[in-house]
Amino acid sequence: MIRASVVGATGYAGAELVRILSGHPEVRLSMLTSHQYAGQLFSDVFPAFFQRVALPLEEFDTRKLAECSDVVFMALPHSMPMTMVPELLQGGCRVVDLSADFRFSDPFAYEVAYEPHRAPELCRHAVYGLSEIFREKITGASLVGNPGCYPTCILLPLLPLATPGWLDLSRVICDAKSGVSGAGRGVSLATHFCEIAQAFKAYKVGEHRHRPEIVNVLEMVTGEKSRLTFVPHLVPAIRGMLATTYVSLREEKSEAELRERLRDAYRGNDFIRILPENSFPDLSHVRGTNCCDIGLRVDRESGMLILISAIDNLVKGAAGQAVQNMNIMWRLEETMGLGALPPVV
Numbered sequence: 001m002i003r004a005s006v007v008g009a010t011g012y013a014g015a016e017l018v019r020i021l022s023g024h025p026e027v028r029l030s031m032l033t034s035h036q037y038a039g040q041l042f043s044d045v046f047p048a049f050f051q052r053v054a055l056p057l058e059e060f061d062t063r064k065l066a067e068c069s070d071v072v073f074m075a076l077p078h079s080m081p082m083t084m085v086p087e088l089l090q091g092g093c094r095v096v097d098l099s100a101d102f103r104f105s106d107p108f109a110y111e112v113a114y115e116p117h118r119a120p121e122l123c124r125h126a127v128y129g130l131s132e133i134f135r136e137k138i139t140g141a142s143l144v145g146n147p148g149c150y151p152t153c154i155l156l157p158l159l160p161l162a163t164p165g166w167l168d169l170s171r172v173i174c175d176a177k178s179g180v181s182g183a184g185r186g187v188s189l190a191t192h193f194c195e196i197a198q199a200f201k202a203y204k205v206g207e208h209r210h211r212p213e214i215v216n217v218l219e220m221v222t223g224e225k226s227r228l229t230f231v232p233h234l235v236p237a238i239r240g241m242l243a244t245t246y247v248s249l250r251e252e253k254s255e256a257e258l259r260e261r262l263r264d265a266y267r268g269n270d271f272i273r274i275l276p277e278n279s280f281p282d283l284s285h286v287r288g289t290n291c292c293d294i295g296l297r298v299d300r301e302s303g304m305l306i307l308i309s310a311i312d313n314l315v316k317g318a319a320g321q322a323v324q325n326m327n328i329m330w331r332l333e334e335t336m337g338l339g340a341l342p343p344v345v
C-alpha cells in the first residue's frame with residue numbers, strides 16, 4: 001500500500017484529495033495536516049466523512065510526514081510549499097504539489113508571474129503534471145507540479161492540434177468560466193453567496209497568472225512563440241470549469257479531421273472524451289469526475305476553430321489529476337480510484 005498524506009487537508013482541494021484517496025484501493029491515508037483545525041478530527045470539520053475517515057488533523061511536521069508517507073500531496077496556497085518541499089524530498093518522500101510553486105521549470109518565469117522563489121534549484125527538477133501529455137516524465141519524478149485548473153482545461157484540447165503545426169499560435173483567444181470553489185474555502189466578500197448567486201462576471205481580465213503558465217507549456221511543447229488573450233469568468237456554480245478557445249487554422253481542416261486527430265492523440269486515455277459531431281461539453285457531465293470533455297466547431301465564416309472543453313476544477317483541475325499523477329509515479333492503473341461518474345442531476 002502507498003502511504004499518502006495531505007498537507008492542507010481542510011481546503012477544498014485538500015478535502016477532495018481525502019475523498020478520492022480514501023476510496024483508492026492501493027492507498028492508506030497516513031497524515032492530514034491543518035493549522036487552524038489541528039487537534040480535531042478530519043470528520044469534525046467535514047461531517048460527511050463521519051465513520052469513513054477517522055484521522056486527526058495535525059500540525060505540519062516535516063520529519064513526521066517524511067517518516068509516515070511515501071507520497072505527500074501539498075494543497076496549500078502558493079509560496080508555502082516551496083519552503084517545505086525541499087525537506088520532504090530529503091526525507092525520502094515523493095511530492096505532488098497542487099500550488100503553482102513548481103509549475104515553471106524556470107524560476108524566473110515563476111517570479112515574473114508570482115513572487116521570489118525560495119527553492120529555485122528545485123524548479124528544474126520538478127515535472128509539470130499534465131498527466132496525458134507528460135506521462136513518461138511523471139513516472140520517474142520525485143516532485144510533480146500539478147497544473148492549474150484553467151491550464152489543464154485549455155491545454156488539453158490545444159496541444160494535440162498545435163504539435164503538428166495546424167494552429168496559428170500567434171493569436172489564441174480564450175474565455176473560460178469557473179465555479180466558485182476555484183477560489184478556495186476561505187471566506188471573502190467576492191465569493192459571498194449574495195455576491196455570486198445571481199451574478200456572472202469577468203475577472204483578472206488579460207492579467208490572470210494562469211496565462212504565463214499556459215503560454216509557457218504551449219511554447220515548450222511546440223517550440224513556437226505563442227500569444228494568448230485569456231479572460232476568466234466567475235459563474236454561479238460550485239464546481240466546474242468550461243473554456244472556449246478560438247484559434248485560426250493554418251490550413252483548412254474539416255471538423256472530422258480535427259476530431260480524429262484529437263481521438264488519435266488521446267486513444268487509450270480514458271479521462272479525455274472527444275465528443276461526437278454537434279455535441280459540446282456541459283459542466284454537469286464532468287462534475288465529480290476526472291474527465292475532460294472536448295467539443296469543437298470550425299466557423300467557416302471566420303476560419304476560426306472553436307474548441308470547447310470542460311473539467312471539474314477540483315478533480316481533473318486539482319485533486320483528481322494529482323492522484324492520476326501518483327498512479328503514474330507508482331505505475332498503477334492510471335484510472336485507479338478515479339472511476340466516479342457524475343450524478344445525473
Ligand SMILES: NC(=O)C1=CN([C@@H]2O[C@H](COP(=O)(O)OP(=O)(O)OC[C@H]3O[C@@H](n4cnc5c(N)ncnc54)[C@H](OP(=O)(O)O)[C@@H]3O)[C@@H](O)[C@H]2O)C=CC1
Nearest residue numbers: 008010011012013034035036075076098099182184185318
Ligand atoms: N480550488 C481549486 O479549484 C484549485 C486549487 N488549486 C491549488 O490548490 C491549493 C489549495 O487550494 P484550495 O484548496 O482551493 O484553497 P483553500 O483556501 O480551500 O485551502 C487552503 C488550505 O491551506 C491551509 N493553509 C495553511 N496555511 C494557510 C495560510 N497561511 N493561508 C491560507 N490557508 C492556509 C488551510 O488550512 P488551515 O486553515 O486548516 O490551516 C487549507 O487547508 C492552492 O495552491 C490552489 O492554488 C489548484 C487547482 C484548482
Ligand SMILES: CC(=O)N[C@@H](CCC(=O)OP(=O)(O)O)C(=O)O
Nearest residue numbers: 099100148149178179180182183
Ligand atoms: C474562481 C477562482 O478564483 N479561481 C482561481 C483559480 C483556481 C486555482 O486555484 O488556480 P491555482 O492553482 O493556480 O491557484 C483564480 O482565478 O485564481
